[in-house]
Amino acid sequence: MxxxxxxxxxxxxxxxxxxxxxxxxxxxxxxxxxxxxxxxxxxxxxxxxxxxxYEVDGQDEQVKSHVLLLLDSWSHGPAAVLNRRTDVLAQNALSLPSSKG
Structure with missing residues (x-):
C-alpha cells in the first residue's frame, strides 16, 4: 500500500x-x-x-545433451531435471515407477 x-x-x-x-x-x-x-x-x-x-521462450524447457548423458549414466539413485515450475523435463531409469506390482 x-x-x-x-x-x-x-x-x-x-x-x-x-x-x-x-x-x-x-x-x-x-x-x-x-x-x-x-x-x-x-x-x-x-x-x-x-x-x-526469462525472455527467451522455452530456454528453460530444454535439457542439454550432456545433462541427458549424465542422467543415463547415473546408477546411484533416482535423478531428475526440473524446470522452474517443477515440471519433470528428464529423468533416469531409477526415478521411473516400477512396472512390478
Missing amino acids: LAGVSVDYYTRLEQGRERRPSDQVLDALARVFHLDAEASEHLHQLARARARR
Whole structure:
C-alpha cells in the first residue's frame, strides 16, 4: 500500500511471477524499504536480470545433451531435471515407477 501497488501485485513480485516491474515500482519499493542508493541500484539490477533470464521462450524447457548423458549414466539413485515450475523435463531409469506390482 505504501508503495502504491496492490497486495496481489506485490505478492506476484515476491513469488517471481511478475517478471518486468517498472522502474517506478522499483523506486517506490526502494523508498518504502528505506534502501540507500547502493541497495536501490542492486534492486534494479536484480529485476533487470530476472526479466532477461526469462525472455527467451522455452530456454528453460530444454535439457542439454550432456545433462541427458549424465542422467543415463547415473546408477546411484533416482535423478531428475526440473524446470522452474517443477515440471519433470528428464529423468533416469531409477526415478521411473516400477512396472512390478
